Amino acid sequence: MNAPRTRAEREAFARSAVQQVEHERVQVAAHYEHDPAIFSMVLDRRLAYATGVFQDPAEDLESAQERKFARIKEKLAIAPGERMLDVGCGWGSNLLYLAQHTEGCVHGITLSEKQREVALARAHEWGVASRVRVDVQHVEDLDFAPESLDAVLFSGSIVHMHNREAIHRQMVRLLRPGGRMLISDCYYPEQARGNRESTATQYIFVEALGYCRLLALSEELTVMERAGLDVIHVEDLTGHYVLTLERWIDNVRRNRQQIEALAPGFSRVLQSYMTIARLSFARRTALEYMILATKGRPKTDVGLWRIP
Amino acid sequence: MHSDTTLEAINLTVCRLIAESLQRPIEEVRLDASLDDSGLALDSLSLVTLNVALEERYDITLPDFISEEARTVRSVRAIAELIASRIAESTKEGAPV
Numbered sequence: 001m002n003a004p005r006t007r008a009e010r011e012a013f014a015r016s017a018v019q020q021v022e023h024e025r026v027q028v029a030a031h032y033e034h035d036p037a038i039f040s041m042v043l044d045r046r047l048a049y050a051t052g053v054f055q056d057p058a059e060d061l062e063s064a065q066e067r068k069f070a071r072i073k074e075k076l077a078i079a080p081g082e083r084m085l086d087v088g089c090g091w092g093s094n095l096l097y098l099a100q101h102t103e104g105c106v107h108g109i110t111l112s113e114k115q116r117e118v119a120l121a122r123a124h125e126w127g128v129a130s131r132v133r134v135d136v137q138h139v140e141d142l143d144f145a146p147e148s149l150d151a152v153l154f155s156g157s158i159v160h161m162h163n164r165e166a167i168h169r170q171m172v173r174l175l176r177p178g179g180r181m182l183i184s185d186c187y188y189p190e191q192a193r194g195n196r197e198s199t200a201t202q203y204i205f206v207e208a209l210g211y212c213r214l215l216a217l218s219e220e221l222t223v224m225e226r227a228g229l230d231v232i233h234v235e236d237l238t239g240h241y242v243l244t245l246e247r248w249i250d251n252v253r254r255n256r257q258q259i260e261a262l263a264p265g266f267s268r269v270l271q272s273y274m275t276i277a278r279l280s281f282a283r284r285t286a287l288e289y290m291i292l293a294t295k296g297r298p299k300t301d302v303g304l305w306r307i308p
Numbered sequence: 309m310h311s312d313t314t315l316e317a318i319n320l321t322v323c324r325l326i327a328e329s330l331q332r333p334i335e336e337v338r339l340d341a342s343l344d345d346s347g348l349a350l351d352s353l354s355l356v357t358l359n360v361a362l363e364e365r366y367d368i369t370l371p372d373f374i375s376e377e378a379r380t381v382r383s384v385r386a387i388a389e390l391i392a393s394r395i396a397e398s399t400k401e402g403a404p405v
Contacts, residue, residue, distance in 0.1 A: 195352075198351060198352055198353065199351050199352070199353040199354075200351070200352040200353040200356065203353050253363065253369060256364060267364070268357075268360050268361070268364065271360045271363075272353075272356050272357055272360050275356050275359065275360070275372055276352070276353070276356055278372075279352075279372060279374060279375055282375075
């Protein structure tokens with residue numbers, strides 16, 4: 001792996017692995033522990049806190065997020081009775097979509113008790129609670145039996161996890177042969193572009209979101225391959241994140257007074273970090289990718305996927 | 309609608325917010341000062357923070373000062389004039405017919 005690129009990353013390297021897990025448990029959770037009512041004013045109705053996939057730049061957020069859920073479902077290809085883990089499941093956007101649209105058993109983990117409550121309440125409301133489990137747990141504390149999972153999803157979450165080598169090794173251990181792993185997250189270009197030591201970077205990575213570590217795509221893929229995963233598909237969604245963030249920012253603007261009433265100062269945090277992120281993706285100083293890998297032989301032949 | 313939406317009052321508010329951001333006395337923030345390194349040297353976070361604070365203060369939407377779309381907004385005065393025109397637009401839209 002390359003040398004640390006940001007102050008946040010350098011500070012993480014100065015901590016022990018145990019200290020870093022504790023750091024993430026507290027600092028990352030803080031953002032997501034804000035009143036869920038705030039996020040429901042900013043995000044789509046399923047509360048996806050990750051990029052959508054837009055058919056055209058004028059499309060609405062709901063349609064773009066629905067397309068993304070459907071795409072993740074297709075890529076994970078969960079068969080009846082299969083067991084899926086959503087690491088950093090948030091308020092259950094993908095988790096519950098997958099529970100509703102497959103016959104698999106879905107298990108989410110999050111660092112936020114409030115997110116867990118929302119996800120479970122929705123699972124009951126939507127009649128899928130018998131196949132949904134949600135725990136407040138750090139990924140590195142999972143104690144599942146080896147080869148007990150068929151699919152693992154990290155949507156907008158692995159960016160908060162420092163110890164990538166350990167996490168990928170752990171996922172390989174937990175996946176059954178033929179198991180799928182999907183990541184949808186943010187990366188740095190391999191060539192240095194933009195100022196990664198700026199106050200804006202520090203603001204978004206630490207003050208707003210607790211802890212973020214952006215690798216280059218090639219570094220993540222290398223770590224995955226070294227752990228024993230086969231990478232079978234990668235797509236760039238950077239432009240789609242620009243559109244997603246534009247809609248979130250407009251929603252913050254539209255609901256500023258209500259957000260401020262629930263959490264004074266938080267509308268400013270949201271709009272500021274989202275504006276920095278939008279500009280970073282627009283200038284491609286940060287990139288958004290969706291990565292699909294398998295443990296062993298893939299069940300799906302991605303060479304036969306239709307474009308578009 | 310704020311009562312302090314005269315150009316003079318807006319100028320003062322913009323100067324005050326920039327001074328706070330830079331932790332410098334307001335007298336050092338001149339109206340014709342440029343935002344970039346040749347003048348006040350506001351970094352990207354300060355510009356975004358200023359953007360958001362002004363939108364909140366005046367209940368308007370502004371272009372991002374650090375983006376290419378806001379190339380013309382390069383001085384304290386230009387920001388204040390933009391705010392004044394946005395307030396005028398939103399007042400016109402909201403007025404009874």
